Amino acid sequence: MNEQDSLHMKGLLSRQGYLETKDDGEADLVLFVTCSIREKAVQKVFSDLGRVRQRLEDNPQLLVGVCGCVAQQEKENLFKRFPFIDLVFGPDAIKNLPEMIAKAKQEKTKNEKVRILNTQFSSQKDFEFINLVNPHEEESRIKAFVNIQKGCDNVCSFCIVPRVRGREVSRPSQEIIQEIKALVGMGVKEVTLLGQNVNSYGLKDRGELQFSELLQEIANQTNLERLRFTTSHPKDVGSDLIKLFGELTILCPSFHLPVQSGSNRVLKDMRRQYTREHYLEIIQQLKEIKSNMAFTTDFIVGFPSETEEEFEETISLLNQVGFDMSFCFAYSERPGTAAARMPDRLSVAEKKHRLDILQTRQKQIALEKNKAREGKVEEVLVESFDALKMNWAGRSRSNKIVHFPQEKESVKEDLTGKYIDVKVIKANHFSLMGEVFNESTGFRRIHSSEGDRTYN
Ligand code: SF4
Structure with a gap:
């Protein structure tokens, strides 16, 4: 759920001209998407917030926001505990993110203390789901x-x-x-x-x-x-x-x-x-x-x-x-x-x-x-390639992670997003290792889901 909320916020922010950075020293805005399901997750946010405080010394215009379940749970207490936080908002307020950021930026440039709190729940009747699917998106998703x-x-x-x-x-x-x-x-x-x-x-x-x-x-x-x-x-x-x-x-x-x-x-x-x-x-x-x-x-x-x-x-x-x-x-x-x-x-x-x-x-x-799946053939939807190990990885229909090595004859071929039949050779605790299943005709690929099939 938090991954999805993050994706929605990323979509809203990219429309405001924001880009994602892996280097938080480079950021103009840091948003913590938080989870309060367990005490440990809450403590982790608190300790990460302590670390971001140091960034403000180099960049006083940096905006810091906390959203998600810890924000909803703690509300204004977060401002008391971490006075440098600018925004605190709950999951229902995500759709208002662009306006909240614009307001926070405006106040911050005037050197005013920013404290934007939005932890109201929308009524069941008025709640709107965010749809940011962009058919022209360059990055393809599987x-x-x-x-x-x-x-x-x-x-x-x-x-x-x-x-x-x-x-x-x-x-x-x-x-x-x-x-x-x-x-x-x-x-x-x-x-x-x-x-x-x-x-x-x-x-x-x-x-x-x-x-x-x-x-x-x-x-x-x-x-x-x-x-x-x-x-x-x-x-x-x-x-x-x-x-x-x-x-x-x-x-x-x-x-x-x-x-x-x-x-x-x-x-x-x-x-x-x-x-x-x-x-x-x-x-x-x-x-x-x-x-x-x-x-x-x-x-x-x-x-x-x-x-x-x-x-x-x-x-x-x-x-x-x-x-x-x-x-x-x-x-x-x-x-x-x-x-x-x-x-x-x-x-x-x-x-x-x-x-x-x-x-x-x-x-x-x-x-x-x-x-029990060793020797069986799983239909794998390929998701990624590990260039170091020269292994492809994907998920079977039963949601198992399956790895298989790059075949020599398909060196130049990008299998991402393709269905490949993989015969399981070795089972680990959390994943399966296999090889591309050659049914006599050689490399076998399926372009649409054909349901469950197992071969011995
Ligand atoms: S109260 Fe919590 S654990 Fe129970 S169904 Fe709802 S989300 Fe799941």
Whole structure:
């Protein structure tokens, strides 16, 4: 979500004549796009802000802004703690960035103290999604994110997102489809639909389709080749969505479905609104429809009062599903959330101990899952070339990173954006290594997505 916000801000700023620089000593404007999902991310922003203060000594006209979730959470406190900050604005104010910058610049040249604060949420009715897709863009893209929703109406007791991203708003489906059509016209092959809780799309507000209908319409109305989405909530996964994985060729067989815990007691305290059994039932149904589906998830360990046995239930769920990968975190207290008021905190050492166990087991399973793909052929959408290693890299339909060496006869050929069949030779924990699959005719290339195929 922050990557997408950054892209939007970059688009808005480039229209004002700003260019990106990798050297912050050269910058006239520094914007921090922040995340407050965990305490560690917030502390990182604070320490980076301390460093930027030194830049002002060389360039007093430098504008410094903080946006995103930390800005929304801390508001004017940021000005108190870091008096050199000029702008503080939340995610809903991104569209106003050009005006805010113009005002800040004007005040700064007059040597006035600049303090622009914009952390208002737009009303659900008035929220506008930003579309900066430029069909004349020079830089070609292979993959893109498309926002379909903002905010979240859930009440997970550990989560600060609803407080910093506001109420859920679904984007009108025609806007989404038009943006995807424009992206496809520019050469984009893979789109990931983005939202805090994508599969509740359209259920409550102005989105006139439901999520599964939206996926169907994207497949019907655009020439997109690969479609993914993130993030989903288990309570909103219906049979209509599960069925689509067997019906829509463009829908890639990978599913990120955050479970957080394997214990029903903990899930209840987390206010996740599903049980372990319900979660496992969804996974089972998906596996029946797509046996090669890759599953990923999020786990929180050390939630207040989580017992040793309850943690074991999380491990057993990990074993039962066999996730290809997971984002595992030790519980981090977020201000103002219901969980922050719960008693029986675990010690940092205990949380770390449980996290280590979970991550170690996940790593073993990830390797096992990848090893099961050895000898199989994966359709890889090529994204980049490593000139040092002479390796191409891309993603399979199941979202695995796949590397393969440059073939001698294709030395001059740029494979970026092409589909290549790659036979997996070696599995690592987080990636696959393979070679271009020669089916007898030699180099084999696919120009459009033909669905799942595996060869032995
Ligand atoms: S659904 Fe996700 S974003 Fe919404 S409150 Fe729960 S964890 Fe946070």
